[in-house]
Amino acid sequence: MRQTTFATALAFAAAGVMMAGAAEARDQIRIVGSSTVYPFTTAVAEQLGKTGGVKTPVVESTGTGGGMKLFCAGVGVEHPDATNASRRMKKSELEQCLNNGVKDVVELTVGYDGISLAQSKQGPAMKLTLPQLFLAVAKEVPGPDGKLIPNPYKTWSDIDKSLPNVKIEVLGPPPTSGTRDALHELLLEKGAEGVPALAALKKSDPKAFERMWKSIREDGAYVEAGENDNLIVQKLIANKNAFGIFGFSFLEENTAKLRGVPLDGVVPTYENITDGKYPGSRLLYVYVKKQHVGIVPGIDKFVAEFVSDKAIGEDGYLARKGLVTLPKSEAEKVRKAVSDMRTLSLDNLGS
Known part of the structure; x- marks a missing residue:
C-alpha cells in the first residue's frame, strides 16, 4: 500500500x-x-x-x-x-x-557511517586521542608560549613521547568531500577543544578558534588523496607507516590488511558507530x-x-x-x- x-x-x-x-x-x-x-x-x-x-x-x-x-x-x-x-x-x-x-x-x-582513521596491520599499532590527531594535521598549533605557530611536528613522537618515532603522513579527503567537512566538525574541532591553549582561545576569540580548527597543514604531512577512497586503501597497504581517513565501509572491506585506529579509546566498529560511542559517527x-x-x-x-x-x-x-x-x-x-x-x-x- x-x-x-x-x-x-x-x-x-x-x-x-x-x-x-x-x-x-x-x-x-x-x-x-x-x-x-x-x-x-x-x-x-x-x-x-x-x-x-x-x-x-x-x-x-x-x-x-x-x-x-x-x-x-x-x-x-x-x-x-x-x-x-x-x-x-x-x-x-x-x-x-x-x-x-x-x-x-x-x-x-x-x-x-564512521569517519575512520586506519593503518596497515604491518605498521606499529596506534591509539590516538582527538587532541593528538588534531595536532598531527592542523596548520597551526600552540607554541611554548601558547601563541599559534606553524605546525612544527614531523613525527608522532614529537606530539607525545609515548607515540612511535614515525613520520606523520596522513592521507585524507580534499575540501570538496563531505568526509572532509565531517573530519573537521566531528574530530578536529573536538580535538582542538581538548588542547588547553585552544580551549582558552575559543572563549576569548571564537572566530579565530574556528579559523584555526578548520585549517589543515599544507607541508606534506597531510596528503589530499582525492575523491577515490580505494586509492587511500591501496596507499596504506603499500606504506605501513601511513594513516588514512575514509568511511567505515572501506575499512570494513579491507580488515584483512588494515586496522582501525582507536580514537579516545573507541575503535571504529559497527556497534560503536550505531551506539554513538565512536566520535566519528555520522x-x-x-x-x-x-x-x-x-x-x-x-x-x-x-x-x-x-x-x-x-x-x-x-x-x-x-x-x-x-x-x-x-x-x-x-x-x-x-x-x-x-x-x-x-x-x-x-x-x-x-x-
Missing part, C-alpha cells in the same frame, strides 16, 4: 513539470556526489538494473560538495537527478538550488530532484529500492557492503517521509 501511495505521489508531483533547457530526453538516471555513499548507491543502481525494469543508473563519485554544485545547478536532463552526501545539505546549498529553480528536494537518510544521505520524477524514467523505483528493507534493513544487501543501518524505527520514519514526498525547506537546515 505504501509503495502504491509513493508512486502515486511521485506521478502527481511530476505532472505538468517542464524540463527547462532540456535538449532531448534521457532514459537513464544520473547520480553524483559523495565517494563514501558511492558504493551503496552503486549497489542499489545495480539491483535496480537487474530487477526494476529500467536501465542501470549511472553513478559518479564527485565528492559531496562537487555533487551539490552539480545537483543544484538547475532543472533539466542536462543536470543530475540525485546526489549522494556524507553530510546533510547546507542551508546555503539549498538556497543555491532554489535560486536555480530546483524547488523540490527530497532527502533520504540512508544509514550511518549520517549518510541521498538527495533526489522531485521535478525530474516522471521525466527521467525509474526515479520513483530507485528511491523505493533504496529505502526498502531488503536494501537498508538490518540484514539488507547494503549492510553486507558495510553500511551501518538505521534502527528499524528510524528506517520507518525515512520510508514515511519519502512516501509522503516531503521536501526540504530552509527552516529545517543548518548553516
